[in-house]
Amino acid sequence: MLRAFLLLPLLGALLVAVFPSRRPEIIRRAALAVSAASLLFALTLVFLFDPALAGQQFFETRPWNPRVGSSFSLGVDGISLPMVVLAALLCFVAMLVSTTISSSAKFYFSLLLVLETAMFGVFMARDWSLFYVFWELTLIPLFFLIDRMGGANRHRAALNFVLYTLGGSVFMLVALLLLYDAAPGHSFAMADMAQGGRGLPPATQLLIFAGLFIGFGVKMPVFPLHGWLPLAHVEAPSPISILLSGVLLKMGSYGLIRASETLPGAMLAVQDWLAALALVSLVYGSVLAWRQTDLKRMVAYSSVAHMGVVLLGIATLNVTGLGGAVFQMTAHGLAAALLFLLVGALYQRTHTRELGEIGGLIGRAPRLTFLLSLALLSAAGLPGGAGFIAELHVLVGGFDRWGGWVAVLSLGVVISAAYALRVTGRLCLGGTPHADPLPDLNRAEYAAASALALGIVVVGVYPAPLLALSAASVREIARLFGG
């Protein structure tokens, strides 16, 4: 079942590839239909999923390369399922708002569908070699999408992005091989490797963990490894920014959770350092986001800060904090996607992303204004938005572990409120109005944006179902650390 789900977008990509390239609208419709089908499939999975069970569900495996012990195994649990749904939703949204692509639609939509398959693969793989393959597979479509369709500095951004990620994943590969070598089973299956990894001496675990952390830390990104992010986010076309920040970043934190499952000894040893790194990322990202006048760049840096919250939640290693981290992954996925969508729409209309050059939106584009304010405020952790629930969980979990140190998180929240309110104030309420006519969001954009906004509010006001979805799996992980 998961196999069909995984291959659906790939088949869609093949289908799109054979369409005549003169008819971009048909290609777009076809791609949209495929991603809508994937989204429905993902929602069906949610209905069939039993949140009471901690283990993998819909698990299927078949040998892939028996000589080295790799297998093609797929499965979802309470941590990966929200990510799968998020990926499906954001892919659909990204295709829905890609209305201006016409010249190279075939190229664009087929790559987007390949990317969707790769993202599903990362979240559903139950074998580290398969995970690695899909991890690398995301790079190829993204490189071409940024390099061909991006902004002025697109070549540099694409190269930078791929080099950073490849550099990180080399470390990850080495670490995985080390683990494969050190663990007794000689199998790449996640369950086997986890069993082997838990038995390793702490020093070996630490070494392996360091490699994995560099790989995942680049993707997340964590403070000194985030150099690719502002460039790539700013230069990528806005549907790609939606996916980059909404889903691709979560791959890093998702991998980190899987790594902590595999190497609990190392995780316990570096717990405090991870928290320190998380707090630095948080404040660093918030301050830089506050500093930017380019809206897209601001959202990009705010992603660094929000992923800092995720890292802090993971580092707590207790049920509350981990639950908050998993929740924040969804919450930030929705909020960042909404922000990039709206900023992209704004850029399309005004051809500028400079905060100083746009203003007075409220009378001219009320839908855009309302949704933008909502997205900014919920990203800043306003109660009623999804981010608040996540931050609260992480705060409570972190307080159990480190006491007053988590006040730094509040500092980050205060700074994020400062830039959120500044943007709301200048862009929506005051400021110098942009000279050109400014049409409001069109129907496709409005539908996509309000779906995301609705998601943020619903999850924020009634978080219980989403928390319950991942509760069992989170408890299972926390049990490893006695939390």
Added chain:
Amino acid sequence: MNELRCIAEALAATSSLVWLVPLLPLLAALSISVRLGFAVSGDAAEPATAGLARGAALAVLLLLATIVLGSFAVEAPRVVERGDWMDVPGVNVPISFVLDRLSLSVACVVAFIGWATLHFAVAYLHREPGFHRFFLALCLLLGGMLLLVLAGNAVVSFVGWELCGISSWMLIGYADERPTATGNALFGFITNRIGDAGFLLGIGLSFWWLGSVEWSAVASGAIPETVKARLLVLGFVTAALAKSAQLPFTPWIARALEGPTPSSAVYYGAVMVHAGVYLLLRCEPLLLQVPDMMAALAVAGAATAIYAWLCGRVQTDVKTALLYATVSHVGLMVLACGLGWFALAQGYLLLHALWRGYQFLMAPSYLLLAPSQPAPLPRWLATNTFLYTAALQRFWIDRVAHGLLTRPTLSLGRDVREFDDRVLDRLIGAPREQALGAGSPVQGNGVAGRTLLRISDLLQQFETRLVLEGEGGAMARALQRVGAALKAIEALLEQPRYLMLMVMATFVVII
């Protein structure tokens, strides 16, 4: 006989539905406000709004009548509790209602006047632009009044009390395009807030000293220390005097006439004014403990009665004259309370409210109904220039209050504002007017803002130099240096002699 008994018990059982009584008008108000949210207007929308309000009032009236009948037949439970509103350790506020002669009789009168007035207003306000808003305020006032009267404890009463305050503010400021109307609405509201402060003081002290806010506990609360009892009574008495427009709070009610119609005047002229007296009646046993406060009450009531009578004599319009007559009668009720004649005050209250309601509704037609000119002023008042002027000027209370209270408060406010502007805002960096809109989007105000700006500048430099700059950045330069070194080694290795050397070295290692 047995059947009668059954009917009586069924009637008595309705007393557990007493929570519906204040709720129905409030629900009507809510649905009217929802309708307002959908921007209803025009003739076609009027019957629905009026129907909602009148239906709620009629239902309340019938329900109250049933409860009263039931309480005649069977000894009904005096207190009905409907769960807890707040239950924090130390603070327990149940949603309770008290059903005794006092509350039921006043509630019936209030509901009846409310129902009659709503009927009256349907025709009177036809095609007014604020038709729906007006009915919303009337329903709110009716609900608030009923809640205030029926509530079993001071906190729930206070909710009703505040609803009355806010809805009378809405009614006085009905013509919101006229500055006098909104100004007077604000004046009335603020004067009432002084009374609210007294009420809150009373609530807080009863929590503190009595551990409960149930009227039964508050009223009979035996506090041995006279000072404490006096303070507690002072709170409730201040509230009562402000709401009932007794001296020195009288001026607000004259200004409240800015409301559009007799219907609104009925509400605060004939209904809400009595809320203060009701509060005094509720606190009867408590008042009896503090004779000096009773004396003060008597003095205030008597002074108000004389003052309002004098002012009323010189008025030339019906509504104001009626209003001063009301105030002077309410003053007499307060005097009665002060003298300890509570039963008299209660009867007086009920009859006066009904009679005054009738008069206020008739007020627009008085010029037609009156057979002749009104009686001239008595000689002693007409010839006494000072008294006449004083009465005409309403004894300058407004102006004295302005000089003694408003002006000092305003100048104090100015000073504080100045301090805020010059010191606090600069320190904290509250955004100024010019911060939104003009200048660079990134700017820091105050100490915190400037620190943030400085730190962010540093971090941005770091980010740009080390991370972002592909060419010429520190990271790229280091990489290039390493690359150059590697290239040099490779170039060396490519030369045959070094290659041979390598091969030989390998052989040496192997051997």
